[in-house]
Amino acid sequence: EEIYVRMQGPSEFSITNSVMENMDLNPQLRNISVPVLLTNGRFDTMRGPNIRSMAAEIQNVEMIMFERSAHMTMIDQPVEMNDALINWWFNVEMELPYNQPDINVF
Numbered sequence: 001e002e003i004y005v006r007m008q009g010p011s012e013f014s015i016t017n018s019v020m021e022n023m024d025l026n027p028q029l030r031n032i033s034v035p036v037l038l039t040n041g042r043f044d045t046m047r048g049p050n051i052r053s054m055a056a057e058i059q060n061v062e063m064i065m066f067e068r069s070a071h072m073t074m075i076d077q078p079v080e081m082n083d084a085l086i087n088w089w090f091n092v093e094m095e096l097p098y099n100q101p102d103i104n105v106f
Contacts, residue, residue, distance in 0.1 A: 006019060038058075
């Protein structure tokens with residue numbers, strides 16, 4: 001608990017008096033060079049503005065919001081989450097160059 005409070009503060013809903021209080025890593029996201037899938041739920045504590053600010057910094061990003069989920073989309077909507085992941089991975093793999101023999105696409 002001591003490390004948690006020191007890093008984040010007394011609650012993840014309000015990061016205050018902590019190491020992370022003034023930390024903004026969004027500019028570092030532009031260094032990501034692989035495809036990214038950002039997911040959140042309509043009732044998530046990770047709100048739309050947070051997701052959109054992260055997505056704005058990532059070159060190859062897709063966002064999916066699950067209508068009946070909070071933060072645990074894989075629990076709240078497991079079928080929809082699995083379908084989304086399957087479709088996303090399939091699309092990512094289809095975009096890969098064909099000259100990579102060690103990669104199998106369905």
